[in-house]
Ligand code: ATP
């Protein structure tokens with residue numbers, strides 16, 4: 045029977061800015077995140093080897109499983125590239141066979157080259173010689189393919205590290221960024237629309253643990269938007285970036301606002317209350333910022349004046365990763381992220397409730413404060429935050445606050 049080589053996935057990350065203590069914190073965080081997301085896959089262990097993570101797959105795993113593992117890993121923030129390959133002995137004959145196996149698993153290609161290197165090893169064959177020997181083996185096995193030194197379709201990488209060699213050819217790009225849990229925690233206002241999941245994802249990709257807050261029109265509307273937000277959270281959960289979503293029944297408060305405030309200022313008042321509740325939840329979660337999917341000028345509530353009028357309601361830092369993005373760019377990101385289809389479904393949420401016919405586009409803060417003055421805002425904020433319903437998702441770097 046032919047000897048089966050141990051399948052591996054090598055996880056590469058960008059090394060820019062990774063120095064000293066930073067580097068090992070980054071690597072440990074990434075390792076834990078990847079490990080947690082692979083619990084249901086046949087993985088034996090994950091080690092740090094020569095500046096990468098090496099995921100060792102269980103004996104008997106086939107190519108399809110290895111590809112599934114790589115596809116899961118590539119979506120994890122902090123991953124620059126994932127390669128599928130094998131670990132084998134430091135023996136040139138065996139290494140040649142494994143290189144052939146690795147290359148034969150690549151999809152369509154016309155040209156290739158070998159890139160060999162040695163790392164922390166006393167292996168006597170140098171990289172030039174390895175390139176030649178293994179390159180010759182591959183040319184014999186693939187006579188119809190061409191060797192190309194500059195920009196080949198496939199590079200077969202052969203690395204000898206200490207007492208073993210690692211050989212891989214199939215590589216896919218990762219999402220890049222920083223591992224979730226390396227940049228603190230944020231509270232992200234999550235509607236069931238297209239923009240806010242993308243905004244959340246951008247923060248997650250920079251290493252923030254994300255807590256969603258969704259304001260539902262319940263009990264004044266159906267709870268459809270809550271199901272959509274749950275579906276969105278499940279998509280995000282696959283990358284380990286979302287820890288929790290607080291669902292907030294908001295319809296009754298909107299009704300109260302609609303009954304007392306001038307119609308043109310309603311939306312601003314809804315949004316100020318949303319921000320205040322999100323700020324209170326951020327305080328309870330020890331999160332450092334709020335995040336929204338606002339984009340300048342997209343709708344009436346997103347003019348500079350109106351953004352300023354909502355911002356003024358809170359003392360917390362509000363981040364708007366999409367402020368300068370175009371709708372088409374956002375749609376493109378939502379499609380790549382896998383949330384676009386869900387977000388395109390119609391659901392009445394608190395935003396569609398009690399909408400005025402002509403909303404103010406240039407709100408003045410004194411008018412807003414006057415309209416708000418007769419409402420028991422502080423009392424509401426506590427009441428609404430207490431009634432928020434937490435839904436938990438799998439996020440390996442998240443620790444729930446001890447006191448709620
Ligand atoms: P989105 O596509 O993200 O819903 P939008 O273009 O519909 O955005 P708005 O409705 O003005 O714009 O919302 C702006 C931002 O306010 C959203 O991106 C989101 O961060 C927040 N937001 C709006 N509605 C809700 C909601 N029901 N629950 C939580 N956050 C919301």
Ligand code: MG
Nearest residue numbers: 235236237395
């Ligand atoms: Mg919306």
